[in-house]
Amino acid sequence: MLKVRTDHKSLNGLEKAAVILLSLGEERGARLMERLEDDEIREVSYAMASLGTVSGKVVERLIRDFTERFAGTGELAGTFDTTERFLSKFLTGDRVQEIMADVRGPAGRTMWEKMSNVNEQVLATYLRNEHPQTIAVVLTKVRPEHAAKVLGLLPPNLIQMVVSRIIKMEAVPRDVLEDVEKTLRSEFMANYVRTLGHDSHAIMAEILNRTDKGLFDQIMEPLERRLPESAQRIKQLMFTFEDLASLDPQAIQIIIRNCDSDQLAYALKGLEETLQDRFLANMSERARNLVREEMEMLGAVRARDVEEARLGILRVAKQLADDGTITITRNGDAAAMLVY
Structure with a gap:
């Protein structure tokens, strides 16, 4: 008869793993154990079968050690490379590349949001080799302002064919739309992201x-x-403070709402009048008057203070883009997005 295990130090690594798995219960422990390799399952199973009775104090100590070890692991590096390596442990290479193409960008939740953020010249170059009907489908799904730029970069004869198909287009069947999305993801977006990444x-x-x-x-x-x-x-x-003025009005308004009035006053001080007006026009009358008053009260300011304020607002814009609240593309266009 096996004796009761009352000292956690008497357990080896495999036995400790067996205790943790058993303490999770059959259902949860089994879900975790099935992720192990075959040889690991055999070794843990042997340790589990030979474990005998383990005291409650030992179980509590092992669980506490287990959680404390995870809590004390320090910083974790979550990057594209670490994510790709993690996925490659249990997915095929093609599936990993497909997922990473979506993850790496361009920014956007859906394929069509991502396509709306692809450089218009790059997208036009790709589409000019596609069937006019496919081009028409793509242009009706991306943002209208982006579709207009892409359309203008296509050959004249192709433009007419695409316009004709857009006008006559009815509701696109779901299976057709899914085929187009799949083709764009596998043939275009993966190559675009790979090129962009290097x-x-x-x-x-x-x-x-x-x-x-x-x-x-x-x-x-x-x-x-x-x-x-x-x-x-x-x-x-590079995306500069001056580029913020070229963003979509809703995007500018979102950025402004996330900045302090004194920060805006410093940032707009000395800015070219047309760019200054672009920011002020996207404020409420009360906020606009407040910023103007603060600008007048500032008088002469140090260039360093202006630069720090502008850099701070740029950081706000980039954070909003990272959060998915707004979308900023490399050519300076942006669009406000709803966050669900």
Whole structure:
């Protein structure tokens, strides 16, 4: 007869794992155990069968140690690479690539939101080789302003065929729409994301977007002398405070609501009048008057304070984009999105 186990130190690793699995109950423990490899299942099963009786105090101690170990693991690195490696443990390579293409972007919950954020020139280049009916379906599903840009980049004869099909188009059957989405995801979006992911200039632009002016100048001035073409490419990909004025009015209003009036006053101080008016026009009359009064009261301000305020608002915009509240594309367009 096996004796009662009263000392947790007497248990080896496999036996501790067996205790934890048994303490979860048959249903939950089985769901966890079935994820183990065959040889691991055999080893844990042997330990479980040989375990005997374990005292309640030992079970409590092991569960406490187990939870404390997880609570004390420190920081976890959640990145595209770690996610891809995690998925590859239990999914096929094709399925992993399909999911990662959706995860990596462009930003958007649905395929059509993502397509609305693809550079219009890139999308037009791809679509010009598709059947006019397919192009028509795609253009009716993306945002109208984006569809207009893409349509204008197609060959003239193709534009007429696409317009004709859009006018005559009836409700698209669900199975047809699903086929188009599947093709776009597998043939276009995966390649687009893969190319975008290896764009070192885009990566550098994202990094510089998060630096202050001092560090930006420290990096860019030597770069403009050594690699002028690369410097120009990075600047084109960067999203600046001035670019915020070109966003959709609803997006600007959302950004403004998430900023303090004094921060806005500093940021708008010295800004070109047309850009300044673009921000003010998207405020309520009360808020607009308040910001104008604060701007007048500020008088002369340090360039550093203005830069810090603008950088802070940019961070707010980027956070809103990361949260899915607004969408910002590389060419500076944006659209407000509802969060469910």
